[in-house]
Amino acid sequence: xxxxxxxxxxxxxxxxxxxxxxxxxxxxxxxxxxxxxxxxxxxxxxxxxxxxxxxxxxxxxxxxxxxxxxxxxxxxxxxxxxxxxxxxxxxxxxxxxxxxxxxxxxxxxxxxxxxxxxxxxxxxxxxxxxxxxxxxxxxxxxxxxxxxxxxxxxxxxxxxxxxxxxxxxxxxxxxxxxxxxxxxxxxxxxxxxxxxxxxxxxxxxxxxxxxxxxxxxxxxxxxxxxxxx
Numbered sequence: 001x002x003x004x005x006x007x008x009x010x011x012x013x014x015x016x017x018x019x020x021x022x023x024x025x026x027x028x029x030x031x032x033x034x035x036x037x038x039x040x041x042x043x044x045x046x047x048x049x050x051x052x053x054x055x056x057x058x059x060x061x062x063x064x065x066x067x068x069x070x071x072x073x074x075x076x077x078x079x080x081x082x083x084x085x086x087x088x089x090x091x092x093x094x095x096x097x098x099x100x101x102x103x104x105x106x107x108x109x110x111x112x113x114x115x116x117x118x119x120x121x122x123x124x125x126x127x128x129x130x131x132x133x134x135x136x137x138x139x140x141x142x143x144x145x146x147x148x149x150x151x152x153x154x155x156x157x158x159x160x161x162x163x164x165x166x167x168x169x170x171x172x173x174x175x176x177x178x179x180x181x182x183x184x185x186x187x188x189x190x191x192x193x194x195x196x197x198x199x200x201x202x203x204x205x206x207x208x209x210x211x212x213x214x215x216x217x218x219x220x221x222x223x224x225x226x227x228x229x
Contacts, residue, residue: 038050185200204227
């Protein structure tokens with residue numbers, strides 16, 4: 001492709017994106033009087049915008065037109081509504097076909113937070129908070145399906161907030177806690193924790209996770225938490 005053709009293609013993409021954005025701005029401003037709508041990020045199935053709703057910053061999540069995923073936005077909105085009752089996830093404000101919006105959460109993703117935090121006790125506190133939220137979901141027979149690699153699914157700000165519930169579904173037995181155990185002992189994250197003075201025995205964690213898997217009770221969760229020192 002020549003430089004001229006590349007330039008034309010790039011220009012047409014910008015025009016298309018501006019057209020899409022203009023449509024989003026019109027729809028959400030008309031339906032909900034959301035103001036100052038701006039592009040925020042793009043995922044595999046959805047595109048995110050930020051805006052101002054009744055004086056508060058919000059995030060709009062809308063299905064990508066090219067996505068073949070069926071009812072993922074509706075599924076996420078449904079589970080946010082349920083889990084918000086247990087103080088899990090960002091606060092859902094509104095939803096409709098192929099979209100929903102929620103209160104903006106400011107903070108750092110879990111790996112960035114741990115890398116930048118110089119407070120060992122602070123890191124241990126947020127890890128235990130994640131576990132407690134995972135335990136709540138396990139007891140509700142809900143699987144988030146992302147806790148073995150929650151790099152962009154847990155954000156730390158004023159509090160610990162889980163993000164992205166597209167794949168969330170009901171199960172006979174949740175595995176959120178055991179998945180997060182896997183994450184803590186994976187080589188990369190475990191190495192980061194060790195640099196912060198937090199040493200987690202892989203052998204002991206595997207044993208504790210198996211015990212918890214067999215019997216998902218608070219006592220077995222506490223045994224996992226005691227390994228984080």
